[in-house]
Amino acid sequence: MLNMTRYQWTVLFAAWLGWGFDIFDSLLFNYVAPNCVPTLLGLTIGSPEAKQATLYWTGILTSVLLLGWAAGGILFGWVCDRIGRTRTLLLTMLMYALGTAACAFADNIWMLLAFRIVASLGIGGEWAAGASMVAEVVPEDKRVEAGALLYTAAPFGLFLATFVNFQVAGNWMAASPETSWRYVFLFGLLPAAIAFLVRLFLKEPERWTQARENTRPPRIAELFGPSVRRYTLSGFLMALVALITWWSCNAFIPVVSAGLAQSEAALRGLDKAGTLALVESWKLTATAAFNFGGLVGTLLTIPAAKLLGRRAMFAIYFAASAAAIFAVFGLDLPGETRLYMYFAIGLSVFGVFGSFTYYLPELFPTRLRGTGAGFCYNAGRVFAAAGPFLVGIIAARGVDAAVGVLFWVGVVPLAALLMMPWVIETKGQRLAD
Template sequence: MLGFTRYQWTVLFAAWLGWGFDIFDGLLFNYVAPNCVPTLLNLPLGSPEAKQATLYWTGVMSSVLLLGWAAGGVIFGWICDRIGRTKTLLLTMLLYALGTAACAFVTDIWMLLAFRIVAALGIGGEWAAGAAMVAETVPEEKRVEAGALLYTAAPFGLFLATFVDHQVAGVWFKAQPEESWRYVFLFGLVPAGVAFIVRLFVKEPERWAKQAETAAKPRLSELFTPQMMAYTRSGFLMALIALITWWSSNAFIPVVASGLARANAEALGLAGPATLAMVQDWKMLATLCFNFGGLIGTLLTIPASKYLGRRKMFAIYWIASAVSMFLTFGIDWPGQIRLYFYFLVGLSVFGVFGSFTYYLPELFPTRLRGTGAGFCYNVGRVFAAIGPFMVGYVATQGTNSAVSVLFYVGFVPIIGLLMMPWVIETRGRALQD
């Protein structure tokens, strides 16, 4: 199928699992925050003080995650070019699995912050290793399809996080909200087992192995030489726009859905378990819509990139991202209807990420592929970290404030359109050795 050998499918599946669990571990906090934050701060669940603290700390934790993600992406991208793709994939998966599972045992908010930083370093480092490994293993003419398929793991990871939270906090331990979030974090340990399986079946790509024998060791400074600067700028700017838009909107799906559900429950005269059940159901609905849109949007990057080219593909997705954000958050929709519009946000804001798994590796030669792709894809998270923090800070005024701020996030992809002259077209270009 698709002209891949059994081993090439194995490599793709290994990287797919690594990236899917990467997203899974990265976003678990967003789902448990309404119970986790008040418990660690000794605030009554559901109280106005708890809601405000949850909004604030969701922004802080998301921003810190992005900063750690950026650092891990740059560091492990460089390590990936030095010790190999497979070894780096194993190390990063173990790091984020152990860091996430450790969050189950924290006793205060600062311990949680520390373990989230540990997990973030591994989460950031995994992507460059997986993307480079796939790009260097599959046939040249199938690199776009492989890259887009690799990114479908992101909706899988997001759905898995939603499912685990719903099953653990909403079914198994729904009567123990002060403790249920700890069991959710323990599921973050699952990728550790997967990492060892990956190590048994996947070897280093031959393309990298040949270069590693003779080529000079990569240096981060090489990305800014006159020969490479245009490529680095192109990858960085496109990733930056996508990251700011995605994190500003996605990080607050559980918070927005929870706020809308509580308001609806109050209007219906519901309380207690009925309200908690509606909150879990609405979070699941919003995430499913966002995920389903993201899955379709990811796959649509294949024909868009192959037939229109990378530059036009990015332009189309930036326009669609702006329109979807304005429609979803700029019109006074009924609460549950607004959640369905997350499909459009996923289709565009989420979908564009399907291109980075093949576009960024195309920009750099083999000896710099992990370093360059890791830098471009991850250093933008330093700037993207401002988004969740600002949204979280403003959202402490209430759910309506969060919706209003998310409307203005729609202007970020419009800025991306202004950057199109700097985008380097790579359609039809073979990977550089």
Template sequence: MGNPKSVASGQWLVLVAAFLGWMFDGLEMGIFPLVARPALQDMMHGAGGGDEFVARWMGRITALFLVGAACGGLSFGWLGDRLGRVRAMMLSVLTYSLFTGLCYFAQTPWHLGALRFVAAFGMGGEWSLGVALVMEAWPEEKRPMLAGVIGAAANVGFALIAVAGLFFKVTQTSWRWVMLAGAAPAALALVIQLFVPESERWKASVKQSVARPVKEIFSARLLKNTLLAIAFASIALIGTWGSVQWLPLWADQLTGGTMSEAKANTQILSGVGAVVGCLLGGAFGGGISRRPAYFGLCLVSLVLCAFLFRAVDRYGALFLVMVFLVGGTTAAFYGWFPLYLPELFPTRVRATGQGVSYNSGRILAAVGALTQGKLVSFYGGSYAKAGAVITLVYLFGLVLIWFAPETKGKPLPE
């Protein structure tokens, strides 16, 4: 990568690999909301249980998924700072692909939960590694735009699996084939290993010091940044996993299960909205500064979620418009995170810092998912009432963001 042409080529390879890795990550995330109801009903063997049974297991498996993603983010982030971004990212893609495919063989909800846990282990690692690799490879002025692109990638995958759901009806007999198809991205792992160049910033950092990344991000110098980053990620993830991830199930409930396309339409619109939101989230943070951007995203998410869950009570045009808007605003955070989180940590611990921050948020989001499942049961199967309660979490973001450093206009810390 010594001449300008090869540098540009290497940068594009990094971007494409990170985008595809995170896109397939989103596709794997989107599979379960699509198959959850028929899969769980299949595993009940016709024993009944209704919406409360599905909601309870949806909450449990979602919680296992989020904890797995958190553990993977911690482990693969550490691995990325010790062995390199590229090798660690290859292993993360291989992990989430193969264990998603193995869900084909699940016989009980607990089997499904365990396999989703391990698949999520790989998904959690891919985000922090891909973001670190892209942000270290491209110049400073490109980072706001690239943050939005990387953030949007998962939602492109989420929308693609929903589109597939329109043409392939997921039933109690077909859901296993959907999960088996989730093993296909394993081929990307080989491409990453063979063609994607390692981060030059990481190589230089390794030569200069022997990093102890986990210890350093909790040192006195970085502790405040780490804790605030965990809080910001937790708020966004609880809001998403406590509301948007349940929208397909709510649509199915509102239509009495009589409109097979309701779930797919809901997931497509929330996914497309999320793609737009992520692209705008990175640009928003780059344009008006990091802190006001996060404040604005929390405020708009709070208002739109309140309207959707408190004022909309039937499946139709208004429901679908609100799904698009809520999907966009709640996902815009994921265009903001790839911009802001790398600015909080030096190169030698960046992947670990991002991984710990974002994925610790997933652990708290797992608590939120379990709480959402319990709230649905508490409110007699009402996804709307439960969503209205859980999305109040954005109130915390309106306050906490003002305790964080403003990093706009500053280079990535070395």
């Protein structure tokens, strides 16, 4: 990576910030849900009715987020092939920042739902623009490293969301859970400032500029033509499995850790303040373990992809994902031990996403790169949306039910091993023009 120019580093850093804040804004709701949902529904925070409603609405709102994410990803993937990577990056970052901040002013659950839809369209659209821009600007022999480094922004976004929630809801406004969640959402405005910096320092990649001048505008239907169809299928299947697994596990980390903490607090005989403090502490522990595992797993895709190839890398990560999920949710573990075991899930379930930032752009020519990568990475969210919804309905019965149903999520990456014959190997190939 040391032979990259200053501008190439600037492009990578700008895309890194865009993706990190993308994850940051998308996950803020998961942290504030135990306080936000009961408040908007007029329920007492911490009551059995509030816990049940939180699990139920976490499933619904996460599924809606994924549907909006899918729509935004496909739409803006196509848009970035037509108007450019930089313009699309700016537009989508502003969209998800304003949509997230607007959630702070929701008066009821339906307003929250509407604002989340707006944010989800921008969240979905940002990835294709950033990934395409990095793939087209960095040197050919550094594409894997640059792509994996780009995805390390996801653990950064997750950590930032955890930190903001812990500081606001766990420290500064711990005594006011009915209002603290609104201030957490206001931090969603942070990406808006970064978006303007993106516009000032970045230009459109030369690859895209030349392709736009010499070829006709892209159409989504081209992804299913005879010459491209098998590449689309390869990218879609791998992203689909990863998305279903990640969202089914990650969406419920705060809820599961909060439930485990509340059970532990009851055993310790803690009062309300002590219980709230333990809940926020355990949420931080679980997400930090998952986050750190994801960071390590993301970086490990570099040697795995370069030495073993993309197909073998996917097989290893999906097998490890199944093993981690079965162990964490199938073994009889103490609550606190289960929190630290989230590292193994992060290493595999989270880590595999480090490959998509370079693998999906490798599958398509320049004029179709944003459209193809955006479709493959986001179309699967339509199916992935069913995961959190079903898990949420079952998990509404309690934390034990949540752990039980999460165990069966491990079947998804295990089944992915049967899909390996359809995976296109791109190791050693140059980016297609």
